[in-house]
Amino acid sequence: MKIDSRPLRYAHAEGYTDVCYTEDGQHIITCGNDGDVRIWVDIKDDDRNSHCVGESATAVCFKDKRLYVATDNHAVQAYTFPAFDKDGIVTRFTASVTQIMTSTKIEALGCTSENMEAKICSPEGGAPLFMMSEHKGPVLSIALCPQMKYSSTSCGDGMLRIWDIDTQKMVKEIACVPKINTFYSAKVVCRMDFEPSEGRYLAYPNNREVTLLEYETWGQRMTFTHSSIKCAISQCRFSPCGQYLAASTIAGQIAVWEVQSGTCTGIIEHPTSHNVTAIAWNPKGNGVLAYCDVSGQLGALMNCYGKDSKADADAPDDVEMVERADDGNDLDNLIENYNSDDDDNAISLEKLKNETLGLGTVRDEDESRPVSRYMCWNDIGIVRCHTQENGESTIDVEFHDTNLHHGINLNNYLNHTMASLSASVLVLACETSR
Template identity: 35%
Template sequence: MPCERKPMRYGHSEGHTDVCFDDEGKCIVTCGSDGDVRIWESLDDDDPKSINVGEKVYSVALKNGKLVTAVSNNTVQIHTFPEGDPDGILTRFTTNANHVTFNSSGSRVAAGSSDFIVKIVEVVDSSQQKTLRGHDAPVLSVALDPSDEFLASSSCDGSVTVWSIESQTQVAQWKILQKSSDVSNAKSLCRLAWQPRSGKLLAIPVDLTIQLYDRNTWTHVSTLSGDLISQVVNVVVWSPCGKFLAAGTIGGNLLIWDVEAKLCIERQKHEKGFTVCGMAWHPSGGRIAYTDTEGCLGKSGFEFFMLL
């Protein structure tokens, strides 16, 4: 595949960042440790719109004109999009939320926090919440399955847990991660992801691999790996069609697999080896955006937009 590189750009200050697209793929939205959310019309946008939402922003999600952020004041906030007007607090924790995500329809938001708790909140009525308790350490990542039946979460306690949303109980758990005392000490953010549409497979970054689990049996069915993965996988995202899976690593590698064929079809290397900590597919499936821990912004590759 042809690979094109362009000079990297400043996006946010040094530290953790996250990225998503709007529903139509017209804008790229990033957040960072500077407390800002930025809306980019393209990677050539010299004047992205900037919205300050707090001291630090750990995660951002966007759906149906609702911009949701996990902020360092222990809240999950909503802003209008693209205006950026404050639209209330969705939920609160006793410490910071580390990851937020919408369900497929945009009716629910899930958030995982360093107080070991996962919450699922109805967007139109934030008083309607479900609380999932059972992790023994900070929650790293959360993902809602396409059918709204299950939620998966990863934690510093070394586990990945699948929960029944309705009963708020655990239905599966795997002790497959390295334990850590806090998110800042974790070897990986373990940004896991359900296969779109069917939700048949749950993809989990585990050390130098991606493990795939079947939602019908909760058994491990496949492992994806690659020669270029020399450091821990940090984040994985499915293509909208559910056929391809992209991964970003601590060492700055970007890899894409044809999942059914178990074939790595694209490999790229961050020129400075910065950690990839946020990643999103364009809604059309043709491009990928991702962010790194240095807050830089760049563009490279075969039909891929990269936020580094």
Template identity: 20%
Template structure:
């Protein structure tokens, strides 16, 4: 074993977020998963690229492994088993209605325990998924779960700070002890840990306390006995015993990893590594792996320095929870001998019996023999025990090190799917939909949910409330009805779609339908004509309002979200990956009724690295988006294929209210209607609205254009002139945009007389703004005449009235040269119109 300790490099494994890891029991492989869909398989001792599996779902929170397979639990509530050799999905073991938070596997590899946001913990037989044991005593969701080394006990760490110890020795699990105060109260997404970490001999376990101490509990009476004193300056995020139990490693939010000696509770060494959220000891060699919230994996070879390696090389050491040591010959202590102390690296089946039974005698002989061989250092230990023996031969070979290359790689960053207008859980409630029609929210009642729908116009529609056994997690609301979907109903049922109209002339107007097994809902949309459902297999399913399947097709790019208005459907997905590693967002718009594609896989214009926060149609039917930069954009010319472009309507970072010292606020988008941006103001670093229901605010559009023309004089009114110029320029760009949008609308529909009159009125308004801009230029001086003449040329009026108005403005400010040029321009325009009329005749 090399005596040189080098600081490891961080290996970019996943996108930032929760990153989990595990070893295979034989120590050959390290498997990591994270917030993206990729799964990495590293070979211990190989510094090359890991094997990557891209078949997984996204947002992995739990992971465990055997020598032949590994099992991963995800935010979508699924627990999949993968074949280690092929990397293929082997079997769906469990489907939960709520996100899976942690996994644990029994020592014999036969049972997998699943902790999730559900109240019930499932313990599933790996070979027969129909063989399930249920742990039902919890009153809140579970954050962590762990088996004791014997596989007899399970510790469940709940989010309310209560620890449950179950015995699963019999077919019906038995609650052994409920311990309040052993762990801290945490939210499921908190990086701090409340995990129970069992000592390898099974006689004690460790937990992290809110006081940043590590408490030790005895399994004889489940009571606290000792503690590792608080030294960390931040919440403890991970902890783990060495394979022989003689050392303990702890990581915390203060950017430190501490190495403790178990027998003395003294700190042996401190390491500086930031954002560590998971760590794990190698089962047989001096190596510690840990992951960070940045998505990186560290493989720390020779983690325990030379002076402390004799402690790591001891045989299994029982932890002394009281003044006297626990008997080393106890059943738990003797049965849980690490594989590195056994010939061949495999655990020999043991018989129960007295401490001096034949198995124990043979075991002690094997341990002593191996211990001597390891100290001998003659090099033949590896021939005897293969991978089971502690060896660093593959690390010490200089020629082997020369052959290894430090490789770097990037992982494509993709956008997560989301439901427009919804918020995540906070406490036991969340908003499913929030728009100008009303609000839909749900409350978790443990055994079921309750859904409330409230309308802003209570005279037109009556509020309603119902019990929700399906646990709907997405909703849409408009003037016609309410749409609900449940991605993963209880009892592993199929995804459910439910539509409820506000008014009906029949006895029953609402309806339900189900998706095929294994297909879940990513996003939904509701228009005046259709219901749109985006699913996990990238299907776009379109139904009529009363449940008739109208169209089904597969989206070209992985689905993110959708929106609908009248006969139009807009879908958004992850597109090609750019040079920066970010997947570009693409959108498609189709007219469902006419079966016409308006835009096909065009690019959504958001800045590199930013996120899409909302997608919706304006009240006039134009697609809009709002991004994490706080910019609201609208899609111009979207009805003409290949002509669409995104135009910024408002940059909330440039709002006047922020320049007045209100810097700690952001805006949660709701709608674009009545020529206003409707939103909810979030203060104090909040990212989503919460209860009680917040008030809606509205802001005028303000397209970000150049706001300060160059100074030309120092007159007292120069500042006023510059402000007027900026205001008129922005108004001209904005009104021209809305004129264009309205023109596109009436050109593709049967325009009414009022609509045609409205278009003419908008044209006149643009000309009025141009006249005001001409007046500003005339006020600036004669040297601004060229720009004033340019503005005259932009007038749309064909009757000549606006040209005459421009002449009068020039006369008012005594701009005689400009006046002559405007008259000449008017005459040329009139002559051109006459020639055009002659050609038409």
């Protein structure tokens, strides 16, 4: 089967955006330049939970029922899940944190920063287990092998470095990273990955291809590329089973290869060619890959294994599987869907009114689902109210121009039902107790 792409969703304000999954694969977690962390049941989730952690959030990672977030105070802050209560600070840097990574077999966090340092830390905090400080530029990424014997870092000084964790010494340097002086100007973040089951290989992006190195000898085993790849690859990730390898380019292309044969199972083009900032495989091993881009959008690819897989069995019946068509066919497809009375996904003005304004009859199976409705929509932005099954209510404010103000998330303690928004004021109204 071909790789299928779901439509992009607004996740965060424009800027660097990160994504990961919970370990059970039930939730997608994103963070972004607006300082929010958002928890999604699925990419189609209109009632995702949103939590503000500061002015910006550059990295997010999930491990053992805890969330780890890189906040604008240069710290790696731990939160409980799903309560999202603060649960201690793992480590601090003197500049922005650029990545937090771990895996199911690793009882540690790899953290990197603009201050030319990389650390391996215990999830509980305390002194770092290993500090890599021989970098001569901002550290962009880190990877840890499953045996916790080796780590690898990429740096804005142009070098990829491999480290022996036991001896705490560097064992190899590879020139493959475009030189930059700040993480925020980096188009290629050179995200590497060790093969997840035994760490037999290290995969890293090298211009328009992904290079696979043998474990310990660090000799080149093979390379992965495709004639359709037209610019530099920025990052790569092994699938949970280790049999597939995904990579993204700075023009938004995402390619997947079968590791043993080197066969490319498919390449997806980003609809607006934005740089993909983060990719994450669903831990269920169902061939689903989530990704975010520099415009703050969230996307997902299905059937990445290129054949019938668990993705088909795990996908809900009401999920629309979309294969991106040529721009010239969009209008024809739209008209065809509109004229199909039997299509559950047909475009309907009545359906849109029901979904956005809460009009019409609610179906029995939807009675227990969270409710989302618009309180205001004008030329400044959008104000929406989200009410959960337990009665808790929050208000999201999204500005069309993110330079005007970052998004706002408020607890709706007073049960506000109306809103008005201008460039300088947000007004909320509720019933009085008289």
